[in-house]
Amino acid sequence: MGSYRIALAGNPNTGKSTLFNLLTGLRQHTGNWPGKTVIHAEGEFKHNGTDFTIVDLPGTYSLYSNSTDEEVARDYIIFDKPDVTLVVLDATSLERNMNLALQVMEMTDRVIVALNLMDEAKKKGIEVDSEALREKLGVPIVKISARNNTGIKELLDTVHEMAKGNVATTPYRMTYSEDIEAKIEELSPKVRQMIGDEFPIRWISLRLLDGDESILNSLNDHFKKERKGGGMTNVSVNATT
16 A cells, blocks of 8 residues: 555644654655645655655644634544544643543544653653553553654554554543433434444534534535535534434
8 A cells, every 4th residue: 555644643842843853854845734824744754664644733732623723633633534643742741731632532543642752751750651541541652752762663663553453442532421421322323324434423423512513514525525516415413402
């Protein structure tokens, strides 16, 4: 097959772009996302004889629709379905970073968490039990320091194996209140009937329950592109259950 596609997600100031630059070097190019004023950075690298294309998603604190950056990152994960989504976390402030990781894991099973800035964590006396974190989150956890080029080979080996389909994951999924879970259960079949099984039904149902209309706009845009404007009625789901 051609190159595998990797999405790079993370909060601002986690060293995500440092990792992107380390992996791609001069083999990168930037522009704007189609129809957006948001910078699109993409690059290539090779590992174990395999070609990879990596997309540096905008740095965001969430994947809701509070900004164009968040919509761009969200839509790429949902519609482009990267072979691996690599979530870069700052090892010195895991609690603040974890929100984004949990959201990504609601959207895709193909997730690897890179604990970056391990050198800073060490200086601050912070120890991270990556094995306990892996058991809790249900996805691979790799400790790295992008600026010191440490842990990168292990990270890329893990990316390679997941891209090939050799890494099974059981991503942690949030459980909400009984009332919300009941509404998700009621809405999900309607969402599935409208858009099929190729998208994260639970995540989209949650966004609709939260009143996020932008996800409907993105779904409609996606189907229009796929069908070239024909044969598909607009997606419209009543989430007021």
